[in-house]
Amino acid sequence: MSRTITPPRRARTAVLAALALVAAAVGTATVLEGPASAAAAGCTVDYKIQSSWSGGFSGAVAVTNTGDAVSSWKLEWTFAGNQKVTQGWSSTITQSGTAVSATNASWNGTLATGASTSFGFNADVTGTNAVPTTFKLNGVTCNVPGGGTPTDPPTTPPPGSSARVDNPYAGAGVYVNPEWSRKAAAEPGGTKVSNQPTGVWLDRIAAINGVNGGMGLRAHLDAALTQAAGNPFVVQLVIYNLPGRDCAALASNGELGPTEITRYQKEYIDPIAAILGDTKYANLRIVTTVEIDSLPNLVTNVSPRPTVTPQCDVMKANGNYIKGVGYALNKLGAVANVYNYVDAGHHGWIGWDDNFNASAQIFKQAATAEGSTVDKVAGFIVNTANYGATKENNFTINDSVAGKSVRESKWVDWNRYVDEQSFAQAFRQELVGVGFPSGIGMLIDTSRNGWGGSARPAGPGAQTTVDTYVDGGRYDRRIHLGNWCNQSGAGLGERPKAAPAAGIDAYVWMKPPGESDGASKVIPNDQGKGFDQMCDPTYTGNPRNNNHMSGALPNAPLSGDWFSAQFQELLKNAYPAL
Template sequence: MTDPKRLADPRAGRAHRGRAVALVTALAALMFGAAGGLTAKPAAAAEAHVDNAFAGATLYVNPDYAANVRGSISRTSDPALRAKMEKVKRYPTAVWLDRIAAIHGGDANAGRKSLADHLDQALAQKRPGKPITATFVVYDLPGRDCASLASNGELPLTEAGLHRYKNDYIDVIASVFKKPKYRKVRIATVVEPDSLPNLVTNTADPECALAKSSGIYTKAVQYALDKLHAVPNVYTYLDAAHSGWLGWDTNRAQAVQLYTEVAKGTAAGPRSVDGLVTNVSNYTPIEEPFLTDPDRTVGGGMVKSSKFYEWNPGFDESDFTRDLHRDLVAAGWPASTGMVVDTSRNGWGGPARPTAGSTSTELDTYVTESKVDRRAHRGLWCNVDGAGLGQPPRSAPSGFPDSHLDAFLWVKPPGESDGTGEDIPNDEGKAKDPMCDPAYTAPGAGDNKTGALPGAPLAGHWFHDQFSMLVRNAHPAVPASPKATAKETS
């Protein structure tokens, strides 16, 4: 079995979760002194922890993202494309806390808003009588992305790095989240993308082997879960890679075992995790409409045995989340565990999108002509040419009842680079990665070219050419006049 991540990809209503929630009761009349009456201002009551953090809520629109989109609009002459960008500017996206400086914002973080600034903005966007949910990506693990170069972080894979992660990163984030004035904001957290999946499949890499043998990844994730889960209005979602990484039955089984061990090592066990999120920063479609049966035989072979799928029966994220949820529940997780899919860049619209299944009787031709995922290999992950925006963010998407979806989200803000194939000096711990070089032939990806767009900046930096392409190739197409998800504030 070929694991594309190891070789090429360094990167409906349910029962209440039953989490014990501490509701804050304000003191109505706290008196000071015998003679008279200083009355304390009541504290804002925390909203009850609900089953789905996104259900019925306004989703937070990040002003920093809107500013990046405005910059692209100013560089775009096509009026139709400009109009679509104007609409995308108002879509909700996650905020990445990808280094300690991101918590504090300002000049040390490229002028972006601080964590507290974002929560203040979320309160400003909150509509009367309606909850608001802001999503943050917790992403500064010691030795982060052990199988990658493009997104290595600032903290070393050492006990000293773990100490700093706990004290200077997680503790500071938690201290902001639990401030009384933010109790009315539902705070969704995506915890450490790529961390646990790397421990499942990539331990042949020396850095990943050390991450596992040292226990640092596991201890860091457990610490983050304990601290975040303790805040009643915070919701935790563990990253669970994508179907092209963990979709094989053996990989998924190992992932469920590891995730269960990690969760059981927290104070609240599996209930410290509200759900899992898949396809973060990836391109795997929600569904392959013309490839619905992995076991179908074409030209003497099953579709899943094609070169593109490599015996992986998980063709898309709806299949993967369905199977992952089923296996987690069988392992003792609550049936109410929710699933989220990052749909920011998995739309695959544009002229190359097939409109019908192939009629070829040759297996690989049949798959190539039928699949909406236009990559040459599923392990190609960096600034992929031809990709498009996917489904807009929304809660409880219908059509996939067995997937137990809490939401479609844009976890990866579309337009932010996956990485660069060039040497770019920086103080963010990020290096060039050959998978981001369009001229590189990837031996672990079927000896295909990477398919990466040229001229990309560092991971997380704005990439105008990519953003323009994503908007042009959106599927569904960006509508002419979509309703703004939330009032944009600056």
């Protein structure tokens, strides 16, 4: 994804939030013997209709092996109505007429005695949606305990679940994505950070169930339960698949066209909400960061702004960013243990006077759309996948040099803020002022904003001019504040930490370090990702970055793909140092 910025005049800041592929899976294996086995067979099945909508539903099936251990399994049942499976995860599902069979995935075929596994599916249906009465596992009829009834995700915690808290990160562990951790640990020096928690990116419909054999949402949640070991525990998800996604950029465009709001709601948000609403996960604190790089574009990159992007005008006119975010907040916020944090750009995007209040008003509009309310917003996240320094210690917005304010420097360019923390704290107050609850908190993504290494200034710049003062002292060493793609010289920032400052719920690594912002050249793909010149290190810029060089690293892969050179750059320039 890319963030596009539009200050009142010339700066442009786009945060490209790369995608972390997440994949299919669920639970731990549990089933019965294969047909060729001579072992004694036995099983129980729990089939639940997890959520329903007009013309469809999501089903969840849990299977427990009560017989001898098996190395593979197939579960069969017959629908009583016209149900038609359209999508499945954590198993391979086939259907002929009303007869359905689900066979194990590669990772959950082996089930010990007493072990369980689970899988899910989406299906079309009209009329009565009865629970199947008979199930067979490897040809043996199972005993079905009870059965589910159509329901939306629970809106109150089930017995034994954790009560809702003001700051979900306080006193809690945070999920370490094993897929990212393995990649990081495989890099030279990577074990120094491979145990850090990062966000799980749900960047397309297929990511809910699994992409290319990777972990899906249920698999991540199940792994989180294991890591939690019964203690307070946060899982961080990035909800990122709006129609016409990232209208002002190319590297992070997505799979859904500008008008595909129904697909976004029914094929993307509804299945995610159904999984998060499973009572199995009721003790997890699930943090959702909602639609990076969306709403600020409706302020900064639409007519009559000078940085107008036609596609952003389209998304403002059709209202699908507002509708999509409102629907996501409403549906996900109905789950008692979900904490929604809305993306709020960064200081180099909406820190200017023309953008500040206007952005808060747009966020309020989205938070009250599609049945949502401001009470379904736990807070906001800033700097996701961007490079703005958390705190600039060598100058403040109130400093003056040679009779000129820091705001007049070329770097600051009349912005009200010089770093992410001062911006986040001030913008929080602005959001409360337009009607959000006074208890909202802010998250700051510090995954790539450390700017350490030999180029880090040791103190303020020379007071010759306001520009020498700012440029000589600033930690953020980008060529221009509007540069956002795979930035040379960047480093890991503050490690994830709960409640680091007033109004800040946590420093987080929502963007997994080492995942590319976008490709340095055109790379054909089936993910809807285009080539953005801001990712080309030879690009000489545009009006949004005042015609400066892009500052991007060479030889970068598609956004979201692993980029070893970037990861090594981040390790080398980490601050605090590793």
